[in-house]
Structures are given as structure tokens and as C-alpha cells.
Amino acid sequence: MKKLVYLVLVLLAFTSCKNESKLPVEHVQQQKEKQEFSIIIHGGAGTILKENMSAEKEAAYKTTLEEAIRVGYNILKNGGSSLDAVQKTINVMEDSPLFNAGKGAVFTNAGTNEHDASIMDGKTLNAGASAGTTIVKNPINLARTVMDQSPHVMLSGNGANTFAKEQGLQIVDPDYFYTERRHKSLEKIKETEKLELDHDDKTALFYDADIKNSKFGTVGCAALDKNGNLAAGTSTGGMTNKRWGRVGDSPIIGAGTYANNNTCAVSSTGWGEYFIRAMVAYDISALMEYKNVSLQEAAKEVIQNKLTNLGGTGGIVAVDKYGTMVAEFNTAGMYRATMNAKGELSIGIYKD
Numbered sequence: 001m002k003k004l005v006y007l008v009l010v011l012l013a014f015t016s017c018k019n020e021s022k023l024p025v026e027h028v029q030q031q032k033e034k035q036e037f038s039i040i041i042h043g044g045a046g047t048i049l050k051e052n053m054s055a056e057k058e059a060a061y062k063t064t065l066e067e068a069i070r071v072g073y074n075i076l077k078n079g080g081s082s083l084d085a086v087q088k089t090i091n092v093m094e095d096s097p098l099f100n101a102g103k104g105a106v107f108t109n110a111g112t113n114e115h116d117a118s119i120m121d122g123k124t125l126n127a128g129a130s131a132g133t134t135i136v137k138n139p140i141n142l143a144r145t146v147m148d149q150s151p152h153v154m155l156s157g158n159g160a161n162t163f164a165k166e167q168g169l170q171i172v173d174p175d176y177f178y179t180e181r182r183h184k185s186l187e188k189i190k191e192t193e194k195l196e197l198d199h200d201d202k203t204a205l206f207y208d209a210d211i212k213n214s215k216f217g218t219v220g221c222a223a224l225d226k227n228g229n230l231a232a233g234t235s236t237g238g239m240t241n242k243r244w245g246r247v248g249d250s251p252i253i254g255a256g257t258y259a260n261n262n263t264c265a266v267s268s269t270g271w272g273e274y275f276i277r278a279m280v281a282y283d284i285s286a287l288m289e290y291k292n293v294s295l296q297e298a299a300k301e302v303i304q305n306k307l308t309n310l311g312g313t314g315g316i317v318a319v320d321k322y323g324t325m326v327a328e329f330n331t332a333g334m335y336r337a338t339m340n341a342k343g344e345l346s347i348g349i350y351k352d
């Protein structure tokens with residue numbers, strides 16, 4: 001009798017153990033459909049509504065998103081690293097005036113452009129970032145150089161500008177970053193701010209109203225290469241009318257960018273202050289690492305529950321070690337594109 005009870009107990013323990021370590025359904029499917037490599041990008045999230053978009057503008061965004069992702073896709077297809085794919089893909093979007101990164105960066109309160117960027121290698125957990133640079137044409141290249149050529153993870157302001165010069169990165173006159181569209185946004189936001197300050201609470205957050213109704217436009221990329229290495233990167237001009245050397249989430253490892261070969265690679269876009277407080281990119285990875293949930297579940301939990309409950313808006317793009325790609329956002333839209341190992345391309349702007 002004793003023996004029988006013992007046997008039942010052992011059997012029970014064995015079944016519950018098995019259940020605990022059982023992978024969620026999504027994970028099993030991901031393993032079955034493992035992609036040899038894959039790449040996903042975003043060009044910012046926000047109030048992007050079809051009724052406010054002209055056919056030409058929509059076509060222009062789609063063309064540049066496709067051009068950018070194809071650059072990374074070809075690198076991956078030819079056996080290149082996910083880090084190179086992420087960097088070169090982001091370069092295309094940085095060189096376009098359409099996105100709030102590089103050429104198309106938004107203006108600060110002082111009428112300047114200050115760029116933030118970061119990149120992370122999921123294989124080594126090495127990372128590089130730069131904040132508040134003003135003369136570096138492609139800030140993601142600076143982030144990569146900080147990672148590869150310096151003993152540090154993040155450089156900022158004048159020091160970062162100097163390091164970029166010393167490393168021979170492409171330097172431009174600050175005027176290079178002038179675009180009429182972004183300058184108009186600054187003027188508009190300053191007018192609103194003035195009206196609000198004249199009549200209302202002078203201590204109110206000066207850019208709240210506009211943030212809630214604006215597109216953010218940061219760019220980012222996450223990729224898995226043929227060697228199973230994950231990488232992610234993000235580049236931005238930050239938020240219109242920012243001041244006091246404000247730095248958002250984009251150059252913060254764990255908030256704007258994160259990559260770990262054991263879990264996933266993530267790039268964020270949205271209202272940076274909230275992404276920093278929620279540690280969005282790392283939180284998704286941590287859920288996968290410690291709770292063994294799928295990328296889809298982790299991304300949904302962090303964006304739709306944690307970030308949303310805090311009051312933050314925006315989204316992420318991510319890829320896991322199986323090559324599964326996820327775009328999750330709580331805004332009306334997010335410029336995004338994916339390509340898998342078969343070369344299948346998908347581009348999205350609005351909520352489907």
C-alpha cells in the first residue's frame with residue numbers, strides 16, 4: 001500500500017514538472033517554422049490615420065521602408081551579421097527626410113537637432129549608444145563605433161561629437177538636418193505652448209497635448225542572422241520642442257533597444273519617458289527568459305498592459321531566436337515592414 005502511494009506521488013510530481021517546463025503553443029510552432037534569418041523594421045508609431053494620409057505620402061513611406069529592409073535582407077541572405085543588417089537598414093531611413101532620425105530629425109526648443117541612437121549585439125550583450133549629438137550624419141554608425149571602438153556603452157553631447165570626428169565618421173554641418181516640415185512642427189508646438197502658458201497652469205508639461213496627437217517617427221530594426229545571432233538598433237531625433245538636454249528611450253539599452261540571443265531583439269518607438277520607466281525592450285526579453293513565454297505574449301503584455309496602464313503610447317518591433325517577428329503597438333498606427341528568409345515582404349502602416 002505504502003509503495004502504491006509512493007508511486008502515485010512520484011507520478012503526480014513527474015506530470016506537474018512536465019507541465020511546468022512545457023513550452024507555450026506559440027513556442028512549439030515557432031520552433032517548427034524556424035526561419036533561417038529574418039528582419040523587421042519600424043519608422044515610428046503614433047496617430048497615423050488613413051484619412052490624414054495622401055496616396056503620395058503613403059507611397060513614399062512604403063517605398064523607403066521597402067528600400068531600407070531590402071538592404072538588411074540582402075546582407076542576411078548573403079550570410080552577413082544581424083548587426084550589419086540592422087545598421088545599414090537604419091542608415092537608409094536616417095538618410096530619408098521622412099523619418100525622425102538623421103536627416104529628418106525633429107527640432108529642439110532651441111531650434112537645433114539633437115540625435116540619439118543605440119545598437120546591441122545579442123550574442124555578446126555588447127552595446128553602444130550616443131545621445132544629443134548634433135553633427136553626426138548617421139547616429140547609428142556612432143552607436144556601433146562606441147560599441148566596437150570604445151570601452152564605453154554610451155557617449156553624449158560634445159564628447160560624443162568629438163569621438164565621432166576622431167573615429168572618422170561622416171560629419172555634417174548642423175544645417176544638413178534642416179527640413180521645413182519639422183521646423184513647422186516646432187513653430188506650431190511653440191504657438192500652442194504659448195497659448196497654454198498665457199492662459200493656464202504655467203507649470204504644465206509643455207508638450208503633452210502635442211505628444212498625444214503626434215507621430216513619433218523614430219526608426220529601428222531587429223534581425224536574426226544565419227548564425228543565430230540577434231541584434232537590434234534604434235535612431236531618433238527625439239521629440240519636438242525637447243529642451244534641457246532631454247534624452248529619450250532610444251539610446252537607453254533596455255528601454256529603446258535590447259538584444260539577447262537567448263530571447264529576442266527589440267527596438268522601441270513612442271513616448272520615450274514612458275518607455276524608460278517601463279524598461280520596455282528589456283522587460284519583453286525578461287518575460288521570455290524568466291517566464292518562458294513566447295515573444296508574442298511578452299510583447300503584448302508589456303505594450304498593451306504595462307505601458308498602456310502607465311499612460312504611455314508607442315510600440316515595438318522584435319524578432320526572437322526562431323526568427324518570429326512581432327510588431328506590437330497601442331497607437332493608431334506604426335510604420336513597419338518585415339522580410340523572412342523566403343524573401344516574403346510585408347509592409348504595414350495602420351492597425352490591421
Ligand code: ASP
Nearest residue numbers: 216218238248269270272
Ligand atoms: N522614443 C523617442 C523619444 O522619446 C521618440 C520616438 O519614438 O519617435 O525620444
